[in-house]
Amino acid sequence: MSTDTSRPIGVFDSGVGGLTVVRALMERLPLERIVYFGDTARVPYGVKSVSTIEHYTAQITDFLLQQDVKMLIVACNTMAAVAAHIVAGRAGAVPVINVIEAGAQAAVAQSAGGRIGVIGTPTTINSNAYARRMHALDAGVRVYSQACPLFVPLVEEGWLDHAVTRMTAQEYLRPVLAEEVDSLVLGCTHYPLLKPLLRDVAGPAVRLIDSAVTTAELAAGCLQAEGLANDGTRPATYRFVVTDVPLRFQTIGERFLGRSLGVIERIDW
Ligand code: DGL
DSSP states (O other): OOOOTTSOEEEEESSSTTHHHHHHHHHHOTTOOEEEEEOTTTOOOTTSOHHHHHHHHHHHHHHHHHTTOSEEEEOOHHHHHHHHHHHHHHHTTSOEEEHHHHHHHHHHHHOSSSEEEEEEOHHHHHHTHHHHHHHHHOTTOEEEEEEOTTHHHHHHTTOTTOHHHHHHHHHHHHHHHHTTOSEEEEESTTGGGGHHHHHHHHOTTSEEEEHHHHHHHHHHHHHHHTTOOOOSSSOOOEEEEESOOOTTHHHHHHHHHSSOOOOEEEOOO
16 A cells, blocks of 8 residues: 555545545644535435445545545445445555544543434444444443434435424433433534534533544544655645436535535546
8 A cells, every 4th residue: 555645534424525624634633634425316315225335435435445445434324324335345555534433432432421322324223333342342331223314304404403303302302311311422424513503402411422523533643653644745635436417416514514615526437
């Protein structure tokens, strides 16, 4: 493997949501170049079968490896939940970080009483991946999970502080909050945008674990440990590659990224 530390980091997601992870990476690692891949033609993944997600994940991993990336970041919780083994099996010596590992580590480390809630897409929650990882890190924690399928469309609609979203959150979180959790893992790329609303609904006693921020932190540690951090001789550049440019993509993408996207490359699959 090349030792050129100016090679980009490959970040991927089922669509636009992984831009929350890119945003956290830009803030935490401003010297790093990033190639982002969003499978906007085939999103959402969160309601698809495991075998379909595995197949898509393999295609995306191979595409990013062809871009000579120095690290892969699985920004999509759904892919991390059911297809992390596919990425690891193809990555060879390229280190791989994923949002579930990052979120699980942060939750276990930060939970005061070991009572942790997890919210995500149906596929992520059904996979039990967060609970399994957290139990492997600390067998004593109690994990309460809840699928929130309506959150993704509500966020994409821009209803971040809307009465409908608030009612939906109250409904979804009720059983988890009834278990008196002290932390809540936002186990989906879209949920960091709901943080202010979820903070309100969950109340001040519940710590929100944002897997975008924790992933950027884990990536920073891994780059240092592997001697792969960019020394800044080549400036940070960002490429955004997608499989479709749907209506409103620019608006939604820029809301997730918190800045202008610039040129968007579309590839035909
Ligand atoms: N990116 C997905 C996740 O983090 C949410 C969108 C989808 O269902 O594809 O789980």
